[in-house]
Amino acid sequence: MVTTTSMDDTGDRGSSHDPDWNGHGGHAVITAAVEVDGVSKQFGSTLALDNVSLSVEAGRVLALLGPNGAGKTTLIRILTTLLAPDSGRARIAGLDVQRDPKAIRSLIGLAGQYASVDEMLTGRENLELVGLLYHLERSEYRRRAQDALERMTLTGAGDKPVKTYSGGMRRRLDLAASLIGRPPILFLDEPTTGLDPRTRNGLWQFIEELVAEGTTVLLTTQYMEEAEHLADSIVVLDTGCVVAQGTADELKDQLGGDVLEIRVTDVADLERAATLVAEFGDVVPRLNPDLKEVSLPVKGSAKVLIAAGRALDDSGIALDDLGIRRPSLDDVFLSFTGHRTATGEDADVGGGSVGGSDE
């Protein structure tokens, strides 16, 4: 954030939301805000990105969805000029990340996965410092700092030094900092991981407002719900490879079937029920012990429903519910990657405790 947002003499970015990337082309060229073409990156023996291609149109939101180690942060680092790709090309607003890093930095904002803020300064001072780096007027950066503190429910803590903040508060401050300059292209690496639901909803709303004003957003997430809520298009990344991409609806259609859902009466029967119905699907059934549910993407819904009902009945497993439903994005992810995502509600963060509001 502070280190990668603009330090160039480009002034207020309030006017750079139009797709001609004001001041960097001289004439109107409608181009994708983000273009990634066959990018690969290897760390030792780990292929973190394997021939990844995607694009984000100006003013749109793309969610890069993937589990731990999928390569999300690696791609964000390449796009924000912090890391060079081994091969392939990436362009931001038509500018090559390797040839024009300085110009690109004036167009982008980044909230990284791990907060990087100055410990000794207060939250407000950190934000105002970012405003200064953007050459904003004093009254303007003070107003934006206050607004960002409110958005991230940090008003009460705004005048305390960051070294007293919890992990969740640092994260919120880092997000607030990435928003101060109102850059036309925003990269958010797992912006809501570890946030409590209220702050998460506040951030979602803020992102929606920025997008309505023309900001392009590329965000990474492990949460289906977030991708579905915010993104125009979704790229599913798994171990460095794009395994699926499209709108949420397109991804659901690609699954080409429905989902068999079973709710057992006694949670002790869950595993046995899953084993019994496994043969009806191409992937491993998903178990949710909290809901006492097994779900499984299937083709030929009616036949499967009858056969599964019979098999379960023959085995004497008592059911509360048995049915077929349309796939969720989570089912899509499971079917493309063979493993599930985090759910929206059990967010866990390495950074420490997460406060609900002003601590």
Ligand SMILES: Nc1ncnc2c1ncn2[C@@H]1O[C@H](COP(=O)(O)OP(=O)(O)OP(=O)(O)O)[C@@H](O)[C@H]1O
């Ligand atoms: N600097 C590095 N040196 C060595 N290996 C790395 C480095 N950065 C990333 N990797 C490896 O590359 C792969 C992709 O990592 P990356 O951080 O991009 O994943 P991610 O999708 O952001 O995961 P997470 O959800 O945990 O943040 C992982 O296997 C990771 O261990």
Ligand SMILES: [Mg+2]
């Ligand atoms: Mg990451």
